[in-house]
Amino acid sequence: MSSPQNPNPRSAEPSGSFSRRAFTTAAGATAATAAVGLSAGPASAAPAAAPQKPEAREKPFRAARGKHSRRPNILFILGDDLGWADLSSYGAPHIETPHLDRLGRQGVRFTDAYSGSATCSPTRFSLYTGRYPGRTKGGLAEPIADRSVGLEPTHPTLASLLRGTGYATALIGKWHCGYLPDYSPTKSGWDEFFGNFGGALEYYSKLGLGGEYDLYEGDAEYKDLRYYTRILTERASEYVQRDHDKPWLLNLNFTTPHWPWIADGDTEESAEVVRKIKSGNVAALFHNDGGSVEKYKEMVEDLDRSVGKVLDALKKSGQEEDTLVFFASDNGGERFSYQWPLSGNKSSLQEGGIRVPALLRWPARIDAGQVSDLPVFSPDWTATLLEIAGARPAPAYPLDGTSLGGYLLRGEQVAERELFWRVRGERAVRRGDWKYYRGKTGGDQLFNLREDQREQANRAAEEPQLLAELRAFWERTNAELLPYPA
Template identity: 75%
Template sequence: MTSFDPALSRRAFAGTAAGAVTALGLSAADAAADSGGAPSAERPFRAARTRGRGARRPNVLFILGDDLGWADLSCYGAPEIRTPHLDRLARQGVRFTDAYSGSATCSPTRFSLYTGRYPGRTLGGLAEPIADRSAGLDPAHPTLASLLRDAGYRTALIGKWHCGYLPDHSPTRSGWGEFFGNFGGALEYYSKLSSGGEYDLYEGDAEYRDLRYYTRILTERAVEYVNRDHGRTPWLLNLNFTTPHWPWIADGDEEAGAEIVRRIRSGDRRALRHQDGGSLAKYRQMVEDLDRSVGAVLSALKRSGQEEDTLVFFASDNGGERFSYNWPLSGNKGSLLDGGIRVPSILRWPARIEGRQVSRVPVYSPDWTATLLELGGARPDPAYPLDGVSLAGYLLRGDAVPERDLFWRVRGERALRRGEWKYYRGKDGRDRLYRLSEDIREQADKSAARPDLLTELRAAWDRIDRELLPYPA
């Protein structure tokens, strides 16, 4: 698969290198790399068959950015944004070039991750995204958290839920033993007001008052969770930042936040979308703040002595929005072109997986559900079969990833990827066929040259679609 060369994408990070060393305890070699030293070359992924130090089940720290584009990290090619801590995480583990979200917007991707199934298998997953109290994740449906909990894990979710509202839906009703965060899709970072003016910061199912910058609060909570004495009990922490989702407000922008609050309270339900605000510079601030926040949590993990036995996974929930750097992909959030669904994805597990590796295997959100359940010793519920495949054999033993198709469906668009080929139908109703290995930008339609393959992939998409719930009229 053709992709951006990481050797060309890691730039100097001179301005804050000294602070990063102090705050995160970086080694001298890591600090040199982050401040302009030559980056270590990645090698194609290969499982370390003889390593096997991690006999115990791993802790799982699963971190999601919000609307972060595929190339918004410097290790994925961002020309201006500097993300030394996430770059370091990638050097210590595996960077995936062809990793995808389960859908093109927030809620359905979270459904696919939490259930391991296509969003269209559940009523709540049909909302793209959830915008009111009429839909949510059924508490009776097994989830990554409930299945790991039943296998002996402690479970917590910190940050954005966006899978339904109280009183019927909540992380604490779907397997997470603890919840601290927001229920909706977006909030003003200081006031915690939603687009409708409701306050949206909760601990468990009760409001929690804190008017500081939201990313700071979530980072502190995550650090506190990691620092606890968990003993020998493994844990799952879903850490879901809202950064860099709109509104485009960085830490310290109290005046900009206050203006949005004024507009919300005057009845402007679109104020939170901040369509008259933001800039590339502001977006860079927000992404770099996300990077520092992730770095603080990883530093706490290292100090706690749990780093070796903790699987850390970082990704975005979907493609980037209007300030994202998605080059060379086409499309962005909401689209099933790769810019809307291909996301930066990094995995690190020091006990079992070697660093400085890159994987070009196509994977997506439901696969990580299946993978984590297998690694955690949890059995999926046979009444709710998974749509993802476990990558545990690939990651730990070098097994081939099972052949399968990656499937997406949103209102007005459809897509299916099989190997290097992608079938896509946009809102114009025209079927297209792209060979991603030579056309990552999805510009050269091969449907006329390969009508047989187009027909085959379209039929495969139709077979899966017939199993799913129809969209409401």
């Protein structure tokens, strides 16, 4: 088992500075410059060397391999309720994830990556829009549980903006940003949709939280009673192997390892959950009477194999070199997740609720074997992908994320900034190594995450000025957002 001082025992990257390769886009150099301008404040000087801990060591810088004009395909993969340390490369002592570990070794593994919120749909809002969830009515639901709200089709999204620059767009898997007839991926910029609308479903029957059938192709029901992760893996593999005549964006949103705790082959447990749902037990899908650490391990390892199959299909298609692949979780882990050394879990703004594994690979442009401890969160990836694709954000909908294109591809430093979170009853801000946090019990707390990832040593009394600054930033930002409904 990993020790508290070394939560990532499998890390073995050499030390040095972050490495990236030269990047230009024939179609988007001007737009890329505009997107970089989304960063708050002037460019900072190079930061001091980080303390030498295994998860922060980076590969020596290598010279750029030349310019490149092709815009990449984008394969953006989300796990569901996967905890920060649930991958073996992040320290899980009992879960083996060789395919995801290899993905990280082939590019960049981020140790300080965060979701845009602490639950499913607000994070998806932040990713699809590049903005804080609280800027939209649908993003106030934590998470969406009824048909009254969703991602408004008039709001620009990552998909609609990329489609406007010539990308083909598809979403396969969990949507969770609103229900038909008003909300759908096909109304928000995705050319194709295959998956479920709600926050969870039983893996075989496809029954959702309201007992309704929830598997769709486009906006029409699609019948397939096989194990859901298998279906999504097949669909995604088929998509990446098509003979595409334009660059493409595929959002692949697995429901694994979200409850119910049903692995491939658990047909008897599936039938029991379905029986309870059909008898009127609407809470049966939460599976409070099921699951185990071993079952969770089985589901995470199945997710790993499934991602591996999609990546194999991508390689066979001949598009691997020019495809940017990103993998993360939509929020922190749940009941059976391995979170050490973090405190808290899903729904909380403690580290365990919002810090997530994040892996990025782009063979044509980014060197392999790197680790970054730069604090980043979901809206940053929206800004980054728009820059790389040469797409401009909509002026009326300014992004809250910062493009990391310069950091990843041109050797630029990211100016110190604040990452902001708000959920009902909790608040948080991260600036550099410091985190301001107030939980549901009240009382402002301040933690140095470099020294105290577990958020146990409250430094508020020793750093009153810093605490006041971060609290003031949170208050100013919160004042710009929509209030929660009473």
